[in-house]
Amino acid sequence: MSVAFSLTVASLKMYFRNRQAIFFSLFIPLLIMVIFGLLDFDRFSGAEIGIVDQAQNETSAAVIGQLSDRADDLVEIEIGSLSEERERLEEGRLDALVIIPAGFGDDGAHSVVEAISDERSPQRAALAITLVAQVMGTVANERYGPPPDQPQIGGFSLEQTSLRGDDRSYTAFLVPGIVAMSIMQLGIFGVVFALLQFRQQGVLRRLRATPVNPAQFLFAQISTRLSISVLQTLVLLFAGIILFDVAVGNSDILSWVMVIALAILGGILFVTMGLAISGFARTEEVAAPVTNLVSMPMMFLSGVFFPLDALPDVVTSVTQFLPLTYLADAIRAVVTDGAGVTDIWGELAGLAAWTAIVFGLATRVFRWE
Amino acid sequence: MTSGVEPGNPVIVATDLRKRYDDIQAVDGISFEVYPGEVFGMLGPNGAGKTTTVEILEGMREPDTGQALINGIDVSKHPTEVKRIIGVQLQANAFFDRLTLSELLKLFGTLYGQKVSPGELLDRVGLGDRGKSQFVKLSGGQKQRFSIAAALVNKPVVMFLDEPSTGLDPQARRNMWDLIKGLKADGTTVVLTTHYMEEAEELCDRVAIVDSGRIVALDTPLSLVDQLLETGFKNERPTRDATLEDVFISMTGRALRDE
Numbered sequence: 001m002s003v004a005f006s007l008t009v010a011s012l013k014m015y016f017r018n019r020q021a022i023f024f025s026l027f028i029p030l031l032i033m034v035i036f037g038l039l040d041f042d043r044f045s046g047a048e049i050g051i052v053d054q055a056q057n058e059t060s061a062a063v064i065g066q067l068s069d070r071a072d073d074l075v076e077i078e079i080g081s082l083s084e085e086r087e088r089l090e091e092g093r094l095d096a097l098v099i100i101p102a103g104f105g106d107d108g109a110h111s112v113v114e115a116i117s118d119e120r121s122p123q124r125a126a127l128a129i130t131l132v133a134q135v136m137g138t139v140a141n142e143r144y145g146p147p148p149d150q151p152q153i154g155g156f157s158l159e160q161t162s163l164r165g166d167d168r169s170y171t172a173f174l175v176p177g178i179v180a181m182s183i184m185q186l187g188i189f190g191v192v193f194a195l196l197q198f199r200q201q202g203v204l205r206r207l208r209a210t211p212v213n214p215a216q217f218l219f220a221q222i223s224t225r226l227s228i229s230v231l232q233t234l235v236l237l238f239a240g241i242i243l244f245d246v247a248v249g250n251s252d253i254l255s256w257v258m259v260i261a262l263a264i265l266g267g268i269l270f271v272t273m274g275l276a277i278s279g280f281a282r283t284e285e286v287a288a289p290v291t292n293l294v295s296m297p298m299m300f301l302s303g304v305f306f307p308l309d310a311l312p313d314v315v316t317s318v319t320q321f322l323p324l325t326y327l328a329d330a331i332r333a334v335v336t337d338g339a340g341v342t343d344i345w346g347e348l349a350g351l352a353a354w355t356a357i358v359f360g361l362a363t364r365v366f367r368w369e
Numbered sequence: 370m371t372s373g374v375e376p377g378n379p380v381i382v383a384t385d386l387r388k389r390y391d392d393i394q395a396v397d398g399i400s401f402e403v404y405p406g407e408v409f410g411m412l413g414p415n416g417a418g419k420t421t422t423v424e425i426l427e428g429m430r431e432p433d434t435g436q437a438l439i440n441g442i443d444v445s446k447h448p449t450e451v452k453r454i455i456g457v458q459l460q461a462n463a464f465f466d467r468l469t470l471s472e473l474l475k476l477f478g479t480l481y482g483q484k485v486s487p488g489e490l491l492d493r494v495g496l497g498d499r500g501k502s503q504f505v506k507l508s509g510g511q512k513q514r515f516s517i518a519a520a521l522v523n524k525p526v527v528m529f530l531d532e533p534s535t536g537l538d539p540q541a542r543r544n545m546w547d548l549i550k551g552l553k554a555d556g557t558t559v560v561l562t563t564h565y566m567e568e569a570e571e572l573c574d575r576v577a578i579v580d581s582g583r584i585v586a587l588d589t590p591l592s593l594v595d596q597l598l599e600t601g602f603k604n605e606r607p608t609r610d611a612t613l614e615d616v617f618i619s620m621t622g623r624a625l626r627d628e
Contacts, residue, residue, distance in 0.1 A: 001480075003479055003480055003482075006475075006476055006479040006480075009475070010465065010468060010472065011465075013467070013468060013472070014465055014466060014467040014468060017467040018466075018467055038548045043498045045611045197466075198465075201461075201463040201464075201466075202459065202462075202463030203462035203463045203464065205429075205461070205463065205467055206457075206461075206462075206464065207461060207480075208429055209427055209452065209457035209459065210452055210457075210477065210480045211449045211450075211452040211480065212480045212482065213480060311441055335466075350625060
């Protein structure tokens, strides 16, 4: 058995016998994922309605006017051209699209208002449709009087269709983000604290008294962390599939292979970052704040929990270059969109560049004792 | 006085070793030879340079100048080759957490490319029934004995023991002495650093007394005592045939208490 392999097996044994470490590294990300997934942030924001006014007459103005009057925290109204609004709907930025046809409300003609709702946000879409229907009812009453008097021919009605797009629910966004975050946490925290402990216990010194090559020891550390990182990724994805109905890419082997490959690439980057940190964080008092200082901003600014769009442009102009942003974006592209290698080459280049930078840093600052 | 060691080619040759840390000359020209099968003691107050000297011999520290040979191999030039044939027991007995003693010994075996039988090694140091225990769960004496077992996995030509009985109770210390005598009986050369003169007298064929980075005396324990007496030295305390430790052992027995 090779030395590096035995050391890897030994440190995996050590890892799995450390119940606390398993709890913190495997279970906590799962817990965060479940909590945030169940919170379902979709529910907390108002509905956004896009209106295409092809009538441009008094009646359509009345409907839009009333909708705008009602637009408080619950709804937001946006008026634009058909192609614009259609695109917004498809991108998931609208919950419903209302198309008021030409000649809307003209005498003697029955016009049908088309409302297309987004199934991906059912609660908000339902709210939007109900509101539009109410307003149209009010306008009809004003114009034709109460229902019995309304003309059988003429007037207007609402026809509702829905758009079933790709699943882009919050959990579909969250799960790949949490996977990326846990790869980072495992890499940085796992390595920094394992090496810190080995150094304090004098294990590293004891190993130096044997013929073992430092590179073999480091290799074993890295392969241990990568194994755990892959395992963690699989656990989180399976939980996502079971609990939140998340699909991994096109549910084919290639997508799984891509995700695992990304878990390994990301693992290498963050394990190396851990080695670099452990080079100058020689005591727990230093290591704890430094690892948090490095990982915390990435956790919240790399689009793990919320899309980067939610941040001000000034902030995203920097955070789009964070290592975790590249990893989270790449994993999300594969999991959510079934992206192939060519679709994520930008992210891969970003990861490669960061790995080169961090590796250079690690070789400079890493010390055995 | 004869040392009781068969003359032959020395297994350790240290020639004019020097090592400086910042403003302290830790080792200031140390030379000595150790012969096969010998138990060689390094005595000296803290900071005298014994540990640095031993670390140079173990290939864990580069000397500024001088040369150390073990079995004819230059330690500075081929540290890994030297590490393959020596056994090292360090003052801080550090082993991985959460592995059993058997697993640790097997792991150490693979570090040397050797297949080991953990049971045999543990038996040899009196821990035959503790194979499934973890290192942290052991008592002080057991830890020291285990670290000797770990140093034996590669059947070393030379064994370096750094204060192996520090902190042990008299029973455990005597047990350690028996273990070291067993190593000698098996033909292993032992380099022992200690603060206990009694231990050195009991175990060492020759001792080097180190102070301020230099060897100030090197001989068998007995002839060192004789040399002192020849200068007209007189012990002010009356000498008796027994010590308080003898009393302690006779009253509490030799049986180990840490099992």
